[in-house]
Amino acid sequence: MTGHRATPLRLWRRILTSLLTLLLVVLAGGFAAAAFVRYSPGFDVDENSWNPRISAATAEALQARRQQKTSLPVFYARYLRAALHGDFGKSESLQAPVAELLRERAAISASLVFTGTIGGLLGGGLLAWLAVWPRQRVLQAGSASISGFLLAIPPAVLALGFFFLQAPLSLAVALTIMPRVFGTLRALLTDLRSSSDLLTARARGIGPVVIAWRYVVGTAAPQLASLGGVALVLAFGAIIPIEALCDVPGLGQLAWKAALARDLPLLCAIALLITLLTAVVAAAGDLLSGSRERNLA
């Protein structure tokens, strides 16, 4: 009717604002990370200053090479300008172009993160379903115990165990995610079970699959999207200790090494990447819930 033209316009404006916020957040994330690194202790220190075999003059020259000559904002501005052309600088600790390092390592981490997230969500969903749907005490207690059990194991230890057993590490990521989404999924399912929609639908004789589907794409969509996003970000966080401890040459290990070496260009790139991922996930969640709100209205 009248909303025919107004709605797309509003949608566009909404998308535009979201994109703008996203850009701002990513830029701020990169800058904050750079500032953290720049002003954290040990930034300007060359490890060679503790090497007795190097003469004072040489140590000083090496130190001077390392020292940041420009102020942080100038550095960041130049960094971003170069980044626009695909040049993320050169890693100081690994002596290789950052873009190349990221490219080399992205595949390993991406497969870990994605299979881990999906596995974790499916596993968590299954566990939550077992806890809620059959209405059986044993299953309820059992699934809660499994979740509690998994929560207690440090991700890195879990991954190390898998390494020694020669099992896939993505399973370790999935098992890390699983208990962390279990609680929310269980709450959602409990909500569904008791909702009036369900009762009406049942009364109308609609099958459980259809009900579940409607629920997933309808009522629970924003929460699920948000949870999926959180799971993705969680998985990204989990691969840092996992990769670092198990010596997997992925982005997580790269991030850890960069942090220990106070590698400014590398950390900047990683911070931009992680903020982008988090922000996109958040914006997607917002947009989804926004569209649903409109549907309701």
Next chain:
Amino acid sequence: MKTPRRVAWIVLSVVCLAAVLAPWIAPYRYDQQFRDFPATAPGAQFPMGTDEIGRDRLSRLLYATRVSLALAPAAAAVSIVLGLGFSLLALSRARWTREALSGITTLSLSLPWIFLFVILRAELPLNTDPATSILLTFALMGIAGWAWAGRVFSASLRSLAGADWLLQARASGMHSWRIAAVHMWPHLRSIALAQFRVLIPAYILAEASLGLLGLGVAEPLPSWGNLLKDLQHPDTIRANPWALAPLALLMLVMICLEALGSDTNNEVTV
């Protein structure tokens, strides 16, 4: 049927009691080194054996429980309160407030917090009393972790805000605080409890990683975190399976919390 809940309460009380009474029931001091018995197997003298420098594992576990069980839940509570506060603010009608808060949440989710801890360590004097250092560490963890809880709260608040019953309540002239208290809280509570259970072990484990930066629980004080760190070396477990005791205890506590949580859920919803 409230048996699982009752059992959970009993187990948790026993664990807490053991922690409180550690100085009286532990066979030895947590830092006493029996240098003639490093890494010994369990026996009459040392029920769980000793660690690599001859300290009684059982005594260390008891003392560790005090530190971890007192502080990790507190830090988790801080995160949840902050997260909830932020997400309530984010319900604001003003568009820019919403965008800004969502931006801040995203930022705190993606910042390399580890450097904040590195900076904290640099600012703290080296002779800081262990209790202060531990407290500060847990407090900062609690603050740094709010965004996780915040995201989940925001999402569920948004879906609640659109729910039919809420619109009806508004239409019937209920005050928004009253709506929040009467209708939203039960929903939020189950989410808060779920978050609580996720955050507690996360903080217990994170505390151990912060040992890398010279924060958290320092030698010779034990914590579940630094006892669990031993598990990164498979040899430790091979040599003495009792090295797994802290993990088992943490699991037990987590399972109890789950058991309590699932029961409250049912009460809310049924």
Next chain:
Amino acid sequence: MKPSAGLTGLILFTVALGPAAELHFTMAGDPKTLDALQVAESHSETIRYLTGGVLLRINRTSGRIEPELAESWTVSTDGKSIALHLRAGLKFSDGTSLAAADVVRTLQRALDPKEASPAGDAFRSAAGDPEITASSIRDVDIRYKTVKPGLDHLFDQLAIIPEKTAKYPATAGPFHVMDHRPGQFVQLARNPNYWKHDSAGRQLPYLDSIRIDIQQNDDIEMTRFLRGELHLIANLDPENFDRVAKEKPGAARNLGASLDSEFLWFNQAPSKTVPDWKRKWFLSTAFRRALSQSIHRDDIARVVYRGHAHAAAGPFSAANKVWFNTAVKPVAFDSAAALKELSAAGFVLQKGVLRDHEGHAVEFSVITNSGNRTRERMAALVQSDWAKIGVKINIVTLDFGSLIERITKTMDYEACLLGFNNVEIDPSEQMNVWLSSGAQHPWWPNEKTPSTEWEKRIDALLMQQASSGNAAVRKKAIDEVQKIAMEQEPILYLVNPDYLCAISPSLQGVAPTAAPPQIWWNIEWLKLE
């Protein structure tokens, strides 16, 4: 029929060639540089050792200098110059020829202040840089203005570099770098132009390639070794050594005390964060000696190192047969004597707390680097030992960057537990540690003038040994330095850990020694069965 004949041919061909022999091991970190002149840390050093062609090499078992790219050499009788004569027909791995001009260029670049080359540091002299000339295509003369002790030894660390720079520079040693993926691996291939041949005339090295994985986790490294994926582990920690000894008894090797040492020192430098009264303790020799006496070094060796370490006696490990002063003995544990010495210095033990004469309780922090199990345990033992004489310490583990900043720049610390990995046996390596003006003079770096008489004496002795060509004079000076170090104890030496490693029985020709690089010093002669 034909394909099968072809297949047989192929199999026969492969058998004749033998499977490609690839040595496989790991390093904890990446080489920071592949430029031989820029090498400053151990990972780059490993790559330089395996790839770099040197003029002379120190035989790690006999300690004698042996000819490499230089066929012969003579050090002048006044100890000021050396003449080196190169082999004929030398080539780099890329096929370009190697002549006297390359040696001259390498040395000149190493000495160029703009290059800031750590490799050049050993060749510098207080009296000015040497004069380097190529008198023929195969002859190089190097002449200093004053005596340069151990002139021929220096060439063991100088890899001759080609004129052309490249991502993977050409080399004149047994191997050259084929590929380096940061954080993943370094792949080395045999140098097809390596000059050395065995007695049967076969060109060395025997190995075809070396793959070095970058692996930080010791437990994973050990598991891979036990699975047979790796041929060796350089530097095992005591726990993993015991595990290998149990599961593969023939593979675990204890090479005895290493040149490395673990030690503790107090910050004596003026610092904003160390109160005056604490600094007074740290400046007091009696305080340092008493605290040193109350450390049970044998317990550290027995408990923390599982018996694979020895109590240390001063700056040189007993493994350093040439320079160690045998008259110097490790400080024996004696807490009663320690308390007596403390009370003579005005300290009193009241209700289990040691107090100085102004009534301050003796409590201070000890920093050490995190992630090192052995060091953390050592700190716990020291803490418990000192608690027995009423001294309370707070152990703070810091990441390496923060630690180095505190001990070299901000001086914001009270005491520190750390170690040095010594690579060479010559005392010149420890000059920067013991000279009061040295940057790594741990307790007070870069002193403008020596703050005590004994530091002044050490400075004089060190300068004396550095300018003398006479081995006996040098040894006498260094012996006295060690004696003073043990009397004054500015550094509390704790233990010299044993060098522990694992070598697969399939690796033939290894002759491991305590001097680095312990396992692969004769890499060109190693074979895989």
